[in-house]
Amino acid sequence: MTTALPYDIQQLKHCADEIVLNVRELAAAGWTPATSSNFSRRIDQHHVAITVSGGDKGRLTGNDIMVVDLDGQPVATDRRPSAETLLHTQLYKRFGEIGCVLHTHSQNQTVASRLYAGAGHVRLEGYEMLKALSGNTTHETALELPVLPNSQDMHTLAAQVDALLDRQCMWGYLIDGHGLYAWGRDMAEARRHLEALDFLLGCELELRKLQR
Ligand SMILES: CSC[C@@H](O)[C@@H](O)C(=O)COP(=O)(O)O
Ligand SMILES: [Zn+2]
Numbered sequence: 001m002t003t004a005l006p007y008d009i010q011q012l013k014h015c016a017d018e019i020v021l022n023v024r025e026l027a028a029a030g031w032t033p034a035t036s037s038n039f040s041r042r043i044d045q046h047h048v049a050i051t052v053s054g055g056d057k058g059r060l061t062g063n064d065i066m067v068v069d070l071d072g073q074p075v076a077t078d079r080r081p082s083a084e085t086l087l088h089t090q091l092y093k094r095f096g097e098i099g100c101v102l103h104t105h106s107q108n109q110t111v112a113s114r115l116y117a118g119a120g121h122v123r124l125e126g127y128e129m130l131k132a133l134s135g136n137t138t139h140e141t142a143l144e145l146p147v148l149p150n151s152q153d154m155h156t157l158a159a160q161v162d163a164l165l166d167r168q169c170m171w172g173y174l175i176d177g178h179g180l181y182a183w184g185r186d187m188a189e190a191r192r193h194l195e196a197l198d199f200l201l202g203c204e205l206e207l208r209k210l211q212r
Helices: 009-028 085-094 107-115 128-132 154-167 187-210
Strands: 038-042 047-051 065-069 100-104 121-125 142-148 172-175 179-184
Touching: 009 038, 009 047, 009 065, 009 100, 009 187, 038 085, 047 085, 065 085, 085 100, 085 154, 100 187, 107 172, 107 179, 107 187, 121 187, 128 187, 142 154, 142 187, 154 172, 172 187, 179 187
Parallel strands: 142 172
Antiparallel strands: 038 047, 038 100, 047 065, 100 179, 121 142, 172 179
């Protein structure tokens, strides 16, 4: 006898396919070195498809995607979810409309996080690319991308993120010496936010070099 799963298997398959396709592209761009990075997609109100912990994200297959509930607990599997699962599920739990969370370790993201950790944010102002972030309709705006201190304790990090979200609307944040989290209502929006923030960080880093 087979036990019915508490989520729609077709929906999981759709989410897994989408994650695999997008992660392969991000890995090919060099944004997921040395097994780093993690990715998730909402399946329904109570379930999230997320990458398992460890493993080369450049060789990700559907078999490397598992299901957790909104507390980050594995559902119908004994596999181990991403070590940073809580940073994904806290967003799904807080915002019913969030459908996708992406976390990468590109060089731009990591270097910028180090340079701006002291300030606690990277100020991004006057760029046309700011319009890639939902809600922005003009380049005549400024955004302070938060940089959080790193921690191996996900509850500490999640509490810092929650405190930020109490104060401001945002689509992403950096963690010092670590990488970038970005999210959106679906994969396309989350990916656009991730790429836009990485591009903007790259511009700031380049400007710093040129202005020396
Ligand atoms: C290999 S260093 C990166 C990890 O410590 C972590 O930050 C990360 O992004 C991947 O962790 P994972 O548990 O595979 O989701
Ligand atoms: Zn990481």
